[in-house]
Amino acid sequence: MDPYNRLLARKQELEQMTGTLQERLMTPLAETTDELSLYDQHPADIGSEVFEREKDRGILELMQLELEKVHDALHKYEQGRYGVCEVCGQAIEPARLDRMVNTTLCAGCARQRQDSFRRPAEEEVLIAGDMSDRGETFQVAGYEYFESGDGSSSG
Ligand SMILES: [Zn+2]
Numbered sequence: 265m266d267p268y269n270r271l272l273a274r275k276q277e278l279e280q281m282t283g284t285l286q287e288r289l290m291t292p293l294a295e296t297t298d299e300l301s302l303y304d305q306h307p308a309d310i311g312s313e314v315f316e317r318e319k320d321r322g323i324l325e326l327m328q329l330e331l332e333k334v335h336d337a338l339h340k341y342e343q344g345r346y347g348v349c350e351v352c353g354q355a356i357e358p359a360r361l362d363r364m365v366n367t368t369l370c371a372g373c374a375r376q377r378q379d380s381f382r383r384p385a386e387e388e389v390l391i392a393g394d395m396s397d398r399g400e401t402f403q404v405a406g407y408e409y410f411e412s413g414d415g416s417s418s419g
Contacts, residue, residue, distance in 0.1 A: 278331040337366040
């Protein structure tokens, strides 16, 4: 399949997925848990429902970002600028385009950009380690969530 059709396919896929997620996020919480009334449920169940919501929202944001990139790439393709690095203007490696149809950077420029985005890894590990004493940290779609312990159970 040529890149243009791959981009179109990806665009359709993303549009479908973001549509589904948006619908789910727009549904009131009470309706998504319709087997039981909200009041009958254990608080933890509602908590996990809220957590799922947050996760969905994070994923939706990432998908929308990708969709934007796909739109961009399609636009470039139509103008005959597809496959050209937007930073250095060189042709992007075909193997790289094959893996990421919507990339706008050559391998070299992408690496440089990644380096400037990267935060000190040691610091993140330390914070996560500290948090795990009180609860658990979750890494969902690049977003970090912290779920506190359910209080101490006295017996
Ligand atoms: Zn480049």
